[in-house]
Amino acid sequence: MSEILRIRDLAIDFNTSEGIVSAVRGVDLKISEGEVLGLVGESGCGKSVTSLAVMGLLPKPEGVLKSGQIIFENKNLTAFREEEWQKIRGNEISMIFQEPMTALNPVLTIGDQLGEVLQVHKGIRLGSKENIDICVENLIKVGIPRPQQVLNEYPHQFSGGMRQRIMIAMALSCDPKLIIADEPTTALDVTIQAQILDLLRELKETMKTSILFITHDLGVIHEMADRVMVMYAGKIVEEGPTKELFANPSHPYTQGLMHSRPGKVKKGDPLYCIPGMVPSGRQQIIGCAFEPRCQYSFRPCKTICPLLEFNEKGHGYACHLSKEGGIANVGKAVNISN
Amino acid sequence: MKSYLIRRLLLMIPVIFGVSVIIFTLISLAPGDPFAQMIEANPSMSRADYENLLNSIGYYDPIPVKYAKWAKQVFSGSLGYSISQKQPIADMIGRRLKNTLLLSIPALVLSTIIAIPLGVLSATKQYSFLDYILTLLALAGISIPAFFLALLLLKYLAFDLKLFPLQGMETIAAGYTGTRWLHDRLHHLALPLSILTTIQVAGRMRYTRSSMLEIINQDYIRTARAKGLGEKSVIYKHALRNALIPVITVLSISLGSLLSGAILTENVFMWPGMGTLVYQAISNRDYPLVMAGTMLLALSMLIANLLADIAYAFADPRIRYD
Ligand SMILES: Nc1ncnc2c1ncn2[C@@H]1O[C@H](COP(=O)(O)OP(=O)(O)O)[C@@H](O)[C@H]1O
Numbered sequence: 012m013s014e015i016l017r018i019r020d021l022a023i024d025f026n027t028s029e030g031i032v033s034a035v036r037g038v039d040l041k042i043s044e045g046e047v048l049g050l051v052g053e054s055g056c057g058k059s060v061t062s063l064a065v066m067g068l069l070p071k072p073e074g075v076l077k078s079g080q081i082i083f084e085n086k087n088l089t090a091f092r093e094e095e096w097q098k099i100r101g102n103e104i105s106m107i108f109q110e111p112m113t114a115l116n117p118v119l120t121i122g123d124q125l126g127e128v129l130q131v132h133k134g135i136r137l138g139s140k141e142n143i144d145i146c147v148e149n150l151i152k153v154g155i156p157r158p159q160q161v162l163n164e165y166p167h168q169f170s171g172g173m174r175q176r177i178m179i180a181m182a183l184s185c186d187p188k189l190i191i192a193d194e195p196t197t198a199l200d201v202t203i204q205a206q207i208l209d210l211l212r213e214l215k216e217t218m219k220t221s222i223l224f225i226t227h228d229l230g231v232i233h234e235m236a237d238r239v240m241v242m243y244a245g246k247i248v249e250e251g252p253t254k255e256l257f258a259n260p261s262h263p264y265t266q267g268l269m270h271s272r273p274g275k276v277k278k279g280d281p282l283y284c285i286p287g288m289v290p291s292g293r294q295q296i297i298g299c300a301f302e303p304r305c306q307y308s309f310r311p312c313k314t315i316c317p318l319l320e321f322n323e324k325g326h327g328y329a330c331h332l333s334k335e336g337g338i339a340n341v342g343k344a345v346n347i348s349n
Numbered sequence: 350m351k352s353y354l355i356r357r358l359l360l361m362i363p364v365i366f367g368v369s370v371i372i373f374t375l376i377s378l379a380p381g382d383p384f385a386q387m388i389e390a391n392p393s394m395s396r397a398d399y400e401n402l403l404n405s406i407g408y409y410d411p412i413p414v415k416y417a418k419w420a421k422q423v424f425s426g427s428l429g430y431s432i433s434q435k436q437p438i439a440d441m442i443g444r445r446l447k448n449t450l451l452l453s454i455p456a457l458v459l460s461t462i463i464a465i466p467l468g469v470l471s472a473t474k475q476y477s478f479l480d481y482i483l484t485l486l487a488l489a490g491i492s493i494p495a496f497f498l499a500l501l502l503l504k505y506l507a508f509d510l511k512l513f514p515l516q517g518m519e520t521i522a523a524g525y526t527g528t529r530w531l532h533d534r535l536h537h538l539a540l541p542l543s544i545l546t547t548i549q550v551a552g553r554m555r556y557t558r559s560s561m562l563e564i565i566n567q568d569y570i571r572t573a574r575a576k577g578l579g580e581k582s583v584i585y586k587h588a589l590r591n592a593l594i595p596v597i598t599v600l601s602i603s604l605g606s607l608l609s610g611a612i613l614t615e616n617v618f619m620w621p622g623m624g625t626l627v628y629q630a631i632s633n634r635d636y637p638l639v640m641a642g643t644m645l646l647a648l649s650m651l652i653a654n655l656l657a658d659i660a661y662a663f664a665d666p667r668i669r670y671d
């Protein structure tokens with residue numbers, strides 16, 4: 012499969028009034044054609060910032076691309092001018108956001124907001140029959156009843172789930188090569204969440220679009236992704252094919268995440284949670300970012316930043332224990348401590 | 350919407366009644382009487398004549414009786430009879446109203462046309478040099494009192510440089526016609542209109558700016574950008590539409606001050622409008638005239654509020670009245 016997106020050594024800082032926040036600290040990432048890559052990690056670890064960087068939508072002027080390249084279909088997006096970005100956004104790469112309640116413009120009709128994507132990228136005039144037909148078709152694709160009327164209605168007339176469907180329809184408008192879904196179900200309640208996931212899975216089967224699927228929910232990742240990357244404090248700490256990674260979670264952080272899934276706990280037992288907190292991007296991190304929370308921390312962890320080491324199955328993790336032959340030992344230790 | 354409007358209009362009746370009672374009581378309690386100035390100007394007037402005059406206008410009646418007499422006059426259509434001018438108030442006010450609107454409507458339109466684009470510019474270029482300059486000017490416009498600015502302009506442009514007439518709304522007894530007449534009118538209008546426009550621009554521009562800044566940070570603006578829309582489309586189609594909702598509301602409410610907003614400016618320039626009329630009426634304790642003026646102001650405020658609510662419903666699809 013050919014590669015559609017590659018990110019190399021991406022680092023992003025925010026210049027805030029309280030100093031510099033390092034949100035992303037060297038991320039490498041690759042998505043192939045038709046692949047769903049799951050990006051998982053606790054809130055605040057830099058998932059959204061990474062995805063906004065791919066869209067060229069880092070908040071200005073505080074968000075700064077410190078280093079790295081974003082290569083989409085052999086085009087280096089990081090060198091793009093604003094007008095070049097505009098041709099890509101919503102057209103070849105589109106995005107679904109976390110908050111469907113606020114992501115749609117309250118004073119414009121659904122038809123207006125859906126149709127304008129077609130007008131901008133395909134030159135199909137807003138309000139023309141062709142434009143309306145395509146919008147209706149897209150609304151049907153995402154399972155919205157009575158699409159004709161919906162086009163004349165306003166966002167406030169719809170529930171969160173419906174609005175997210177509309178956002179998905181919008182993202183599909185120009186048959187993008189890559190869809191970035193940033194926690195598309197997090198803000199929805201559980202039954203709606205399941206419906207939206209079903210829809211996304213169905214679209215994944217039929218459309219063959221690549222998807223960068225961002226979530227903090229391992230269950231969701233397990234269902235959706237072909238490959239998974241685990242992010243911690245602005246870095247990738249583990250990466251591998253979904254089946255392989257879920258069978259052999261190797262980084263202590265990934266193991267912690269797996270253990271904190273509610274389904275893993277026997278009835279009556281307290282839920283497991285990883286002790287401590289995600290480091291704020293403000294502090295300088297020299298060694299392993301997870302070290303303060305890690306029960307296996309030993310000498311090199313504080314001072315040397317571990318690199319991702321891959322095995323022959325394409326599964327890799329960044330931990331000094333890997334050199335100590337520690338995967339099996341680590342696994343046992345967790346079971347004992349739990 | 351229709352039943353809502355009817356309800357709102359009916360509700361105005363008790364409000365107007367309440368307002369009239371309060372204002373009437375306050376004016377009646379104020380010290381001084383309509384003839385105090387007359388007796389000062391004409392010391393030969395006897396005490397008995399003076400008392401007779403006061404009795405003839407019912408000055409010593411209890412307040413409720415006075416109020417009832419006043420209300421009767423209002424409903425007769427004349428809006429009462431001015432004590433100082435000895436004319437039916439309806440006639441006097443009609444003329445003055447026109448003059449005031451001649452000044453305040455252009456000021457409202459002009460200041461809006463200037464303020465909104467400047468506010469948008471200031472917001473989209475936040476922290477730029479332009480934004481700082483506009484902020485500084487707005488601050489000056491808000492904090493310098495209108496009458497002071499007016500006096501400055503009068504001193505330098507009208508008195509020293511003689512570029513503009515000092516006062517009034519036309520050259521009296523010049524008998525101009527056609528374009529000469531129009532030119533003379535505009536010449537007189539220039540200074541008061543500039544003053545009134547300037548003070549309104551300042552506030553409205555800042556309001557537009559802050560509304561725009563709030564909207565620019567909304568999620569749906571990010572969505573608009575994520576669709577690949579150009580910056581113009583993002584700002585003028587997606588952001589401005591939303592940012593203008595509160596601005597439209599404030600504008601509708603400011604329609605209510607079309608009559609009263611120019612009081613100071615009118616007085617400095619001796620503009621024969623409602624402002625000067627009411628001001629003189631207050632000094633003369635000409636209470637039927639003061640009542641008429643203030644009731645008109647109250648009514649215009651109420652109507653403006655209603656207009657604001659209606660405009661809101663039109664501008665924002667989320668608002669529906671039933
Ligand atoms: N506009 C911003 N200004 C300053 N810091 C920001 C901004 N946006 C994000 N950050 C910081 O970047 C880090 C990563 O945020 P984000 O990517 O949103 O996390 P998440 O993984 O939950 O999506 C956080 O520490 C956050 O505080």
Ligand SMILES: [Mg+2]
Nearest residue numbers: 058059193194
């Ligand atoms: Mg996020």
